[in-house]
Amino acid sequence: MSDMIEFSVPIEVDEIPTKGLRRKISADEEARAALAARFDLLELGALDAAFELKPLAGGPMIRVEGRVTADVTQSCVVSGAPIRSNLDQVVSVFFAPPGMIEENQEFTLADADPPEPIEAGVIDLGELAAQQLILALDPYPRAEGAQLDAVIDTLPDGRKTGVQAGPVDKSADNPFAKLAALKDKSAPGEDESR
Incomplete structure (x- = not known):
């Protein structure tokens, strides 16, 4: 500035x-x-x-x-x-x-x-x-319908970023998917330590 x-x-x-x-x-x-x-x-x-x-x-x-x-x-x-x-x-x-x-x-x-x-x-x-x-101002303005997996790995000046954005991994091998599965198994309000 x-x-x-x-x-x-x-x-x-x-x-x-x-x-x-x-x-x-x-x-x-x-x-x-x-x-x-x-x-x-x-x-x-x-x-x-x-x-x-x-x-x-x-x-x-x-x-x-x-x-x-x-x-x-x-x-x-x-x-x-x-x-x-x-x-x-x-x-x-x-x-x-x-x-x-x-x-x-x-x-x-x-x-x-x-x-x-x-x-x-x-x-x-x-x-x-x-x-x-x-x-x-919106610090992260996002156009309606803009999807992160649609981002191309090329910068405006033509250089490659080396990173290709893609869809989120929802497979069973994803550690977050495993945590979600564990969470779904425990009923709300249950105390498993008893």
Whole structure:
């Protein structure tokens, strides 16, 4: 990933009124192409967001809520076929000055996410939209009907992988088939140690 932010919409935290601030943003064609390359997408047809930024009473933290929508085309992990989808991601994120965020604090799954840092007094809504986009993407997109045993052992550049995907071995010699047979023999709830 490059250090360049492909889609930047900076908001100065000091300019956010106490009643809050609303912003709608849309990535232009150049930003969408750069984000598509960053996230390995075939195409990013649209990326739009609507955010509301509100300072929290009693502190310099900012709550950002809203929605990010996108039209994306990904490549099927099995066949490489294009998969188009419309994403709709609800956003609720807190931002705080770096000094308020304890970097070494441990969080559990039950805890809320720690706040994001406010960098140089700015919250970048474009980068926030991009981060929400990557969270909404299917990490393993698979076209309907795509079968792993249909994969050819040739890479797109023509090199051979040396591996031929094939059907799952369901024969009795397969150790997993033997385990399944053992499992089927024991009745549910039976304690065989008695």
